[in-house]
Amino acid sequence: MRRRLLLGARGSALSRAQAERVAASLSAEAAVEIVTVKTTGDRLSASGQPIGWKGDFTRELDQALLEGRIDLAVHSLKDVPSAIPAGLVLAAVPRREDPCDVLLSRDRLRFSELPRGARVGTASPRRRAQLLAARPDLAVAEARGNVDTRIARLHEGRWDAIVLARAGLARLGRLEEIVEAFPDEVLLPAVGQGALAVITREDDRETRQAVSGLDHGDSHAEVLAERGLLAGLEAGCRAPVAARSRVAAGNLTITGAVFAVDGSRMLRGDAEGPAVDAAAIGRGLAHGLLEKGAAALIEVPPA
16 A cells, blocks of 8 residues: 655645646655645735745745654745755755746837836846846836736736746746746846755655655756855845756856845856765855855845
């Protein structure tokens, strides 16, 4: 008889789609039941309030895991704090989606075609800083809510354009909404963007073994490098930090950057080395950026 696994996920359509993808991949190993856990981040987002800490999207799921109410949790990896709570472990990172940011616009205009003063919606300081660095003539406005809510508000006319992660649109089957994908040179992605995190209890060897087949080694190494950078910078979820790693033939390259919130200043750097040293490579890049003055740029005032 197959083991029954309780998989915890947030209540949003995107979180549900991600959980269902993982559940389907585990169907040969176990009978998986998805358990919806409402998080602080969900409540804040639904009410239009700013997210004060990355862990607002994971705290209640972490607690459910530690208390044994669920066996594993699935998160967008960019929502997972750089320090995972004691007793829990990042057990698997499935193959990563394209982590790029994309533009959606009401009149199907590309980024370069948006008129001066166009309102572009985003809640991300990282996106805000890079958008303003590329187009200081734009009016970057707060855009909160889940993906479906933001797209609906775009078409209602609240903004002329919005910026979202391509990966979320792919998982929701809404790639047709995209007008343009941003190259890294214009909009470097968030740490861990495009990747999923499968979290389990550290001492639950049976569940860890069940999910081990989901792990994609290159994707796991990429996010370890990016999370090493974030941890080395000691930057929170609202800090304008960006990173992109790639693994090829066992070698990892990473580009990282920190920004002034208004896009007026940027520090960017690169590092590379064996993929097995991914986290150390990321931390080394963080050290180099701090030596150049990154700490002053990542101190973001409260929203």
